[in-house]
Amino acid sequence: METKILLGEKEIPTHWYNIVADMPNPPPPPLGPDGSPIGPDALTAIFPHALIEQEVSGDRWIAIPEEIREIYQLWRPSPLYRAHRLERDLGTPAKIYYKNESVSPAGSHKPNTAVAQAWYNKQEGITRLSTETGAGQWGSSLAMAGNMFGMEVRVYMVKVSYHQKPFRRSMMQTWGAEVFASPTNQTEAGRRVLKEHPNSSGSLGIAISEAVEEAASRKDTNYSLGSVLNHVLLHQTIIGLEAKKQFEKAGDYPDVILASCGGGSNFGGVAFPFFADKAAGKSVRLVAVEPTSCPTLTRGHYAHDFGDTAGLTPLMLQYTLGHDFVPPGIHAGGLRYHGDSVLVSQLCKEGLVEAVAVPQLGTFEAGAMFARAEGIIPAPETNHAIRTAIDEALQCKQTGEPKTIFFNLSGHGHFDMAAYDQYFDGELEDCDYPREDIEAALEHLPKVAVG
C-alpha cells in the first residue's frame, strides 16, 4: 500500500476555486464606519486592483498566472500521505490521510498566498509591502515571497513572539525583510497602545493596525494579510484542489476533513474545493478546529466587527470575540485571532461546515504522538487538527467504522520546540476563555444599524 500519493508538476492546478459561486447565499459586503456597504474603491489605498477584484468576484474559477505557478513548483504539488503508522499505533479501522504543507520553504501553507499577493502587487507598481505577523509563519512567508520579486517587506511582529521566536525573525531577515516588535512607536496606532499600556506584549489586532496605517500613508506601499480575506482563502484552495486529484489517484474520498482555524485560510484552502462536491449532494463533513482559549467560531458573537484593534479596517460580518480581545498566551500563535473569515463564519452560521474547540494540552499530546508515529514534528497550530483526527479515529475504533479521515498538516514545528519543551516539562496549561470576557466583548462591538 502506498504511503505518499504524488502528483507531477504539470498537475499543479491552473485555476483557484472560488466558493462564492457555490454558496447558497452571497457573502455580506464589508461596511464603512457609517454602516453602509463600502465599494471596492475604498480598498485601493492598501490593496492592488487585481486582489480587490478577487475579493468580490463571483466567478467559480480564477486563473493562476504562469509566474506564480512557476514559483509554486519549488514545493508544489505537496504530497498527500496515508498515515499507516499512526493508524497502526491507534489500532483504528479508520484510514487517516494528511496533506503535507510543511514542505514549503517557510514551513507552512502560507506561501501559497504570499507568493500570489506579492506578484499581483508588483504587477501594479508597488515596491514595498507591510504586514503583521504573530508567531512568524506569515511574516516569513511574505518575506520570502517579496524577496523573490525584489520587493521591500516590513513586518510588525507581535512583541511577545518577537522575543519568544527569535529564529522566525532571523528567517525574515535572511530573506531581506525588516522586522519590528509591535506595538512600536513608529505609528499612531502603536503609540496610542504604548501610552495606555507601556508594557503591552502586543496582539495580532494591534500589529494589523500598525501595518495598515503604514500602507495607507504611503503610495509605494501596500498591505498584505495572511488569512481572513476572501482572496487569501481563494489562493489557498490550491491545497484542496491538489488533494482531490490525489484522492482520485488513491481511489478514496474523505468522510471528514479537519483543519486548524485561525483566520480561516488553512481550513478554507483544504475544505472549500470539497464543498463544491458537498453542494452537489455528496456527503462530506468539513470541520474547523480552534483552541478553547480563542473560541471564535464556537463561542463568539456573529456580528459586524473590525479586523484590527484600532478600528482602521472595514466592518465585516463574522464570528468575533471583540476586536480588542487579547488572547491568553497559548503557543499556537497562528490561531490567536479575535475574528474569522466572513466566508467561513457564514458557512458555519448556516450549518454547512462545523467547528470544534480543543484545549492546549490535548493538542500537544496529539502532536507528540503523531511525531513518534509519522516522524514529522507538527506546528502547535497543526496539532489542533491532529487532535481531532485522532479523536475521530478512536471513535471509529469504538464503532468499528472504517471512515476516511483527512486533515491538513499546515506546518512543521521546528521553530516551536520551546513550546514542546514546556509541554514535556509539564509547564503548559489549558486556558479556557472566561464566559464573562466573551459577554463583555459584546459591549465593545461597534454599533451598526444594518438595513
Ligand SMILES: *Cc1c(COP(=O)(O)O)cnc(C)c1O
Ligand atoms: C497560520 C497558521 C494556521 C492558521 O491559518 P489560518 O489561515 O489563519 O486559519 C494553521 N497552521 C499553521 C502552521 C499556520 O502557520
